[in-house]
Amino acid sequence: MSSPRRPLELVLVAVLAGTSAGFSCGGVPRPRNAVTDAAEMMRMVGQIRGRARSMRARGKADHFGPEGRVRGTVYFFVEASGRLRFEALTPLDTPAASLASDGTTFTLLDTRERVFYTGPALPCNIARLLRIPMAGRDVAAILLGGTPLIRHDRASLGWDDDGFYVLSLSSTAEGLRQRVEIAPDRSRLDVLKSEVRDSRGIVFAVEFEDFGRIEGVPFPKKIHFVNEREDADVMVHYDRVELNPALPEDAWTLAPPAGMEVRNLGCR
Numbered sequence: 001m002s003s004p005r006r007p008l009e010l011v012l013v014a015v016l017a018g019t020s021a022g023f024s025c026g027g028v029p030r031p032r033n034a035v036t037d038a039a040e041m042m043r044m045v046g047q048i049r050g051r052a053r054s055m056r057a058r059g060k061a062d063h064f065g066p067e068g069r070v071r072g073t074v075y076f077f078v079e080a081s082g083r084l085r086f087e088a089l090t091p092l093d094t095p096a097a098s099l100a101s102d103g104t105t106f107t108l109l110d111t112r113e114r115v116f117y118t119g120p121a122l123p124c125n126i127a128r129l130l131r132i133p134m135a136g137r138d139v140a141a142i143l144l145g146g147t148p149l150i151r152h153d154r155a156s157l158g159w160d161d162d163g164f165y166v167l168s169l170s171s172t173a174e175g176l177r178q179r180v181e182i183a184p185d186r187s188r189l190d191v192l193k194s195e196v197r198d199s200r201g202i203v204f205a206v207e208f209e210d211f212g213r214i215e216g217v218p219f220p221k222k223i224h225f226v227n228e229r230e231d232a233d234v235m236v237h238y239d240r241v242e243l244n245p246a247l248p249e250d251a252w253t254l255a256p257p258a259g260m261e262v263r264n265l266g267c268r
Helices: 007-026 038-049 123-130 136-143
Strands: 054-065 068-079 084-089 095-101 105-110 115-120 154-160 164-171 176-182 191-198 201-214 217-227 232-243 261-264
Touching: 038 154, 038 164, 068 136, 084 123, 084 136, 095 123, 105 123, 115 123, 123 136, 123 232, 136 217, 201 232
Parallel strands: 115 261
Antiparallel strands: 054 068, 054 232, 068 084, 084 095, 095 105, 105 115, 154 164, 164 176, 176 191, 191 201, 201 217, 217 232
16 A cells, blocks of 8 residues: 655645646736837837847858758858848868858859859848848848848737747738747847748748847847748857947958959849
């Protein structure tokens, strides 16, 4: 015969059972000072994310695609306006490739193949190094810890019982829907995940993790971007970030080294 439970054991069982039941039934309650209006939420998030106007950073970029996994160190120079500069290194920390975009023109120096590419700053060209096929301003928004928002004619704001806001946007004309998950702390309102869909499924999804503050600005250290239609699956993990540095004007253009082959690239 098993021995009867002692009073302390009974108390522990009751407490654990009550705790489990409470979480499974009620979920995380909406904050007392919750934001309730979608337009107000977009304004507040934009105000917080707008504090990160530029960035100089170093990190690892992992790309998973048909050719397998490609991983390397990348130096990032980013302006919220859409001006970009990426410097990729080999595993031996020697220069592999440099990409620059001033918002109009794209240039790419492939050191290993000894070829210099130039062309318009279109998503397909900007994606040739970091593999995020988006306009420069949208790539900058993601790398600075936020998300581009679709043009929309309907917007709503809800609350998920797992403990975050859900901003829902839709465009009737373009057939797009966007879901943005936002953390509840009003002083931060971190963007946790953003996903855009159309009639064919997911257009792109981006998730943010490892949140902290950099120079007073809420900022994620990990970014995961996926666009299966473009074979884009990229993980960026920053290990050093400087926000709002003064970046030189000549950072956004590259010149071909003497004697190097130059190729013009468009987009098919």
